[in-house]
Amino acid sequence: MALFSASATAFIGLLLLLLHGTSTGQEQIPNSDVDLLEFPLNLEFLEAEFFSFAAYGRGLDSIAPNLTQGGPPPVGGRRANLSPLIRDIIAQFALQEFGHLRAIQSTVRGFPRPLLNISAESFATVINQAFGQPLRPPFDPYANDINYLIASYLIPYVGLTGYVGANPNLQSTKAKSLVAGLLGVESGQDAVIRTLLYERASLKVLPYPFTVAEFSTKISNLRNKLGKEGVKDEGLIVEPAEGAEGRISGNVLSADKDSLAYARTPEEVLRIVYGSGQANVTGGFYPRGGVLSRTFLFSDVSVTHEPMNCSDHAALIIRLTDTPEFRSHAARPWRFKAAWLQSDQCVRVVGNSWVTTLGNIQETGLAEQIACCQAKPKLWSATAFGVDKTWVRMLEGKLRRLLQSPITLENQLDIKTIQTKLERIAAHDETVWRQHSKVLWLREEDRNTGYFHRKASQGFERTLLPGFAIWEIFRGQNSSLSDRPSQIPRVRCIFGYVGACFEYSKTL
Template identity: 70%
Template sequence: MAELSTSTTIATIIASIILHLVPTSYSSRLIVDEWRDSPIPQSDIDLLEFPLNLEYLEAEFFLYGSMGQGLDKFAPNLTRGGPKPLGARKANLDPYTRDVIKQFAWQEVGHLRAIKNTVQGFPRPLLDLSTKSFAKTMDAAFGRPLSPPFDPYASSLHYLIASYVIPYVGLTGYVGANPKLQAAASKRLVAGLLAVESGQDAVIRGLLYEYALIKLHPYGITVAEFTNRISDLRNKLGREGIKDEGLIVPKKMGAEGQIGGNVLAGDEYSIGYARTPEEILRVVYGSGNESTPGGFYPNGADGRIAKSHLQHC
């Protein structure tokens, strides 16, 4: 017992010396405490709150799609009394896809908590996740009404194509926000959110790429063409050039100009594209105008940035 006590004492002394020698940057506990004590500037707060709009949208779409119920059932405290989403329902998914989407759903709940643990945030905005809303987006992408109207909940492939519409927009926003952030806590949070959002987008694109040349029934349109049309629409709505690419592109647009397969989207250096909040609003409103609500946000998005544009309606 005396030997054990002596060994423990020596180990404690050595650990104490090492702790004092190791830079504080290696101690996550110290970093977290420092972040909590450091004020986050208002510009950071605005940029951190804005993505809540997208995170609410993704959380509700994935929760309902995989389990048939949303935040009001699984995390009602995160809604802060915001209105229930319109038209969201359980999708007709195969077991594998349902499992993947359920993982995404809980990840999005975590994202909401992470942001709200850092900034005050705002209640869930009114979201339109109805078949009609997605059908309108697909009609706009093809420049004509699809018959029958596109139903995101009809099958796994329908749902994955609909999912292609959502997470990518959010991740481009995180890429755009990161260099504008000032506080270490803000940068760490956005980097972490971007990592998982990018992973979700990669999984969705990977699953769709396997079926890229398969024609979606009953339209006779390949999965690749759906993604290309959706990306073209987002580029058009964003009004800032190419920041979106489908699953199959001209070879000159592929990685290093060497390949047409495009399972991950990126610029000429295969670096992720960046969007501003204004570009994102133009896309998710479906109007091409950050001051004209619609699309997935009938009453507009929330937060200081989004509201500053709504005041100019």
């Protein structure tokens, strides 16, 4: 009887989860917040790798490969020649950045680590740019304590100002809480670096004739120049009128006239870390650029449909506005994953979470019980179905070697085991993508016009980009691009992006 009761409870919990598509007890993060939370991953990856290589001589691929999400390894990182104290501080910074990556990736989906250039040559280029001349010998950030602290002066502060700029645009409490926590630690790291440099402000950075304070001023001026939004960066020593309350030249913390932190937009951050002064010209620490969402690529573009009048095709209107417009999108509802049912543990996990979450439905309410119950299956799925791409490639490589080796009983057993694992992974992926895909694609053999028009007409109410799209691009009501040739490359870029959206459009 007890066994029957437990099974019935698990079944009821599973059924309610399947029927209850949205979470009422957990706050959903709007897409606009997701964009603002994912963008800092670009800088968090850079900081994590730079600190980790300097302290340990190795990076995420060796210490925490799951955080890279399969991204390419960084270029040029190496163990720095540091004193025990500085190495200990930088090691702490590295581990803190690992935590930042994990915190962001556990809140939003994130993306694979972009290609990073943390070589000595990359930092030397920035320093040469700051001084307006090539230093001889080239600046080496890994050479000693002072050089490394100066190189570190380049990075955390940019992320700090980015978090300050993002905070007012966040809507959800969860996103604001995460950014507040990240900002607190980033501010602390910047304060430690500036304090260590301030202590050495009057020392010469050998073999150059410049002091630490002069290096900091040159770097800050360069960031202001690249950011193109006025003074948002200050060196360690400033004019007394520019110091705190206009009374002191020491500037251990960079802040405005009211001693508040400066804020930067994602575009400003990209102009600085690319070293180009332009958010769309990659380089610097990101040879292939950072990973961006559509919001940051085309924040001044709005896309709407024209009303459908005499045709079953609607015109798609792209408006180029003068000021960026950050729009909020509806949060995605919680969904039960069909692939979970492939595991024998699914019903048991749902049943246990249902029984142990809040206990008495009459006291807590059905909606609250379901909301709390949703969290545990999701956490379980990450453990049960989470697949490291590196591990999959390793299995595939091992399988190829076994197939090429002499046939033995042991080899045959290993081949069977690996094939079973790969088939299970493939079946899971197929189920996941089948559930995610809601578009009825046109098959290659179905190219006749009648078939296309029937499908386009039937799918109009469901698809985001139905039928043929008529592209009309304008800034004003009657203006055109003929008198603005500088806009043509940008228009082509938008065409390419929207064309990709059309190709991979999803149904509502």
